[in-house]
Amino acid sequence: MSPSAVSTNGIGIADLPNQRHKIVAKRGTNFTLMVVGESGLGKTTFINTLFTTTIKEKKNQAKRHAKQTDKTVEIEITKAELEEKMFNVKLTVIDTPGFGDYVNNRDSWLPIVEFIDDQHESYMRQEQQPHREEKLDMRVHSCLYFIRPTGHTLKPLDIEVMKRLGSRVNLIPVIAKADTLTPKDLETFKRRVREVIAAQNIQVYQCPIESDDETSTKRNMNIMAAMPFAIIGSDEDVIAPDGRKVKGRQYSWGIAEVENEDHCDFKKLRSLLIRTHMLDLISTTEETHYENYRQSQMETRKFGEAKPKKLDNPKFKEEEEALRKRFTEQVKQEENRFRQWEQHLIAERDRLNKDLEAEHSHIKSLEQELETIQAGLSSKGGRK
């Protein structure tokens, strides 16, 4: 049978992508999105803008300050179910609020990377069980890395974290709060970020470009050309100069519109994430990232063997060392204080002893005086 005969017989291979779409549409799908970035870069706002609903509550500013003294990176999981035109998405948003907030940010990314690995690990362990239905799956399908809009270039910490994330998940770099840069500065910043990503071999998500129809191919090319996506987040409606009510940010000089392609790449990123490439993000996670994890683990472990616990976490080691130093210093200080106090007591005792001696000799001299007086009196009485 010739290949053309197969397709004319209508086996329907050409329909496969649509069939997959139909199956997913019927059953719904799980989609896990992770946001990583420093505090206050607009991650929560962006998530709420993306799904046009309040998925995550914003933190209050006072709490944000209080949190900066706490040196852990908390992982926050929020679940939501979205339905649009009969398509059901079970969405999981994973936020890493405190990332990069501290003076010493070394290893602050470890809990994030471990979280991603743990989800692969948990899925792999479930696959190895006799009953594999209803698996709990929180593998991260896409990780948005929020870059601070400094206008300069990526920081060493950004590079380090992005390298580790890129080898584990579909990493999508975004430039946060794009409205704070002028269009010219934004373009230069984007170019610099792209150059660093290429020079440092940071793996970022690449969506498939080629498509059956030219419009889709063009759209895919456009999406990829916008990486790193400049975004503006806002859950407030503002009135555009032409009277339209739009999501945006109001300034004295005008408004920055979220969905205006001349202002930022929000629409492109939204299209990539939830319209055109959600299924690709899910399947590349399964076929590339999960598979890489599974293979690397299978090379070093026997089937079913538990993952060895990492006890030598450098972050904990450093903290333990600092704690030990602080403890020794405190003990030293207390010892010094005690010694000073002891010396003070000895000096006080000596002073009191001297006083006592002086009093003693004073009494002695008074006694002597008394004796002399008494002796004088008795001799006078005898003579009478």
Ligand SMILES: Nc1nc2c(ncn2[C@@H]2O[C@H](COP(=O)(O)OP(=O)(O)OP(=O)(O)O)[C@@H](O)[C@H]2O)c(=O)[nH]1
């Ligand atoms: N100029 C500007 N401000 C923004 C943008 N997005 C969010 N903000 C503001 O930035 C502040 C922080 O936003 P959040 O969304 O709470 O930031 P976050 O990254 O989630 O902060 P954490 O949850 O503490 O990590 C808020 O006052 C937002 O209104 C944006 O695109 N541009």
